Amino acid sequence: MYIFCLLNESEFESYVNQAEHGNYLQTKEMGRLKTQRGASVSFPALKDEQNNVVIAALMTKTKLGVGYVFDIDGLEVPKENEALLSEFFEKLKKHAKDEAGLYLTVTPNAPYSTYDYRGNPLSEKNEALMRTFVNSGFAHEGFYQGYAADGNPQWIYKKDLAGYSESDLLKSYGKDAKYSLNKAGSFGIRTRELAYEELGLFKEITERTSVRRNFTDKTLEYYQTVFQAYGERAKFVVAEINFQxxxxxxxxxxxxxxxxxxxxxxxxxxxxxxxxxxxxxxxxxxxxxxxxxxxxxxxxxxxxNGEHVSLACALFLTCPHETVYLFSGTEEKYKKLYAPFLIQDKMLKYSVAENIPVYNFYGIEGVFDGSDGILKFKQAFNGYAEEKIGTFKLIINPTKYKGYMLLKHTREFISKLRGRG
Structure with a gap:
């Protein structure tokens, strides 16, 4: 018999820190970031009869015209406990309904399948978890390849670090990474963390990179909010050179x-x-x-350019279970100096020193034919790919949801008509 409740931030942090598995999306720091950016955050959970938290999640609540949408991103799924997960969903559905919910989306932190760095399958498809969601009334949102427009990738690249020493780590890299690190080291390039007051420099590099690669950069305010919300768990790293x-x-x-x-x-x-x-x-x-x-x-x-020049930068978020490489920028004219390799090596070493077991290189296209240049860079450090199981949607109030979708489609149609005019 489990009891549904809403945890406070401290209770949720204790649960996360003691859990066997976790990820950066399910932390108190992510809750603070979402709150500072205007989201309503709660921590739904189930407790057993001894008052122990057996499952919990960070959930956001967003207002739509006729109700609310609830979202859990990065849910840690209890292994081989379908009954626990099903009960959590049943009570979560009731809670969302009581809160005027339209629908609930859940994106588990779970692979559908894993692959080696060449794209060869390492595991069977996770059909059992798929069935658990479907049996609880969820509909799967579908699979895709390519980079996600919403920043939530279907495919990611990882490296397991458990048991590594620093010397073992370097040996585990591929020949491209070893060569690039040797070259960058011989050029006298240094890496360091940026202070809050230096985030403008970070933004300048990422913005120029976004224009060159045709993606939308985050605002300086966003980076500042991340720095404030995450504290020591946010690492804004820059690689610099003294040309003399x-x-x-x-x-x-x-x-x-x-x-x-x-x-x-x-x-x-x-x-x-x-x-x-x-x-x-x-x-x-x-x-x-x-x-x-x-x-x-x-x-x-x-x-x-003078003696001192910044070559590349990257943002990493850390938690007890993983280091995740989120955003980066590189000055195009200095790409032959291999600075990004030094930044990754710095954070891989940091993760090993802090006993963080997983290094998450984050998004890739899921295409292994050599066309994904970002994948090629990440492959140099050796690791494996995961195709995530994706996002599931549960309709809470079918009647209001139909009305909301009808209104949405009508507005989109009118907008298209106006565009033609």
């Missing part, structure tokens, strides 16, 4: 390479037919040309 230090590093590496080339040429004067040394000569000569070009580019960058 960068040039000094390149010059030093160029000198070492020139000495290697001189040594090879000296050897070839005595042994001109050495295949190995002739190959090395070509290799070192090509590298030397690359360094010379980088030095020329670096001198031009120093002249145009």
């Amino acid at each position: 230090t960068y040039l000094d590093s390149l010059s030093e590496q160029k000198k070492k390479l020139e000495q290697k080339l001189l040594d090879v040429e000296a050897f070839l004067e005595v042994n001109p037919n050495s295949r190995k040394k002739n190959n090395q000569k070509r290799e070192f000569s090509d590298e030397l040309s690359t360094f010379e070009k980088r030095i020329l580019d670096g001198e031009q960058m120093l002249k145009e």
Whole structure:
């Protein structure tokens, strides 16, 4: 026998922190963020006879013309306890009905299926959970590929970190990540967290990126609200370079390479037919040309931009169960400096140090044919893909819902007519 109740923030935080599984969408910080952005937030739950919370969720309530829509995003589903989930939904439906609800949407934090980094299936489809929702009266909203317009991706990319040490972590990366980190490190690029007063810099980079990639950026006010709501659990990270230090590093590496080339040429004067040394000569000569070009580019960058320049940035949210990589920006003209790799490495190391078991790279298209450049970047760190089970809708008041949908379609039709005029 379970008792339905609404938890306060402190009770919900205790439940989340003690739970085996969790995610950034179901935290007190997310509740504060939604509240500060004007949403009405509550924490519905079931307690057992010993007053222990057995299931709970962060839920929002939004006013529509003739009622309210209730939404739970990231619901943690109890494993192998269909009866508990069904009872929770039954009592949640009654609560929503008492609160003049039109409908309830639930997006579980659960995969429909998992795939390796190449897109090969690792698990069966989660039809059992699908049936549980359907048996409780929900309708599935459907599956899709591509990036979500509402910011709630159908496909995500993850890396499990449980049991990793920092040295193990680096070894687990793919060759592209290792190469890029070595290069970025040799350029003298540094990463750090931004203070609240520096969020304007973050916004400048993400805005320029959004224009270039044709997506809608968040406002500065949004980033400021995230910073205030999440505190230490929000990490605004920036990668920066001192171009004079960068040039000094390149010059030093160029000198070492020139000495290697001189040594090879000296050897070839005595042994001109050495295949190995002739190959090395070509290799070192090509590298030397690359360094010379980088030095020329670096001198031009120093002249145009000064010594200190921000190259890339990213926002991460953390909770006891996962680190999630949400938003980022990169200055296009500096992309060959590999700064985003250093930012990811910094936060992966942070997650390992803080014993956070899952690193969530977040959204991908769900297409593994090489066309998704964002996926390619995330694949470099090795991990796996999840196709989320998606969103379910439960109609609370069918009569009012039909009226609401009729009104909505009428308004959309009139709007189209006006557009034609």
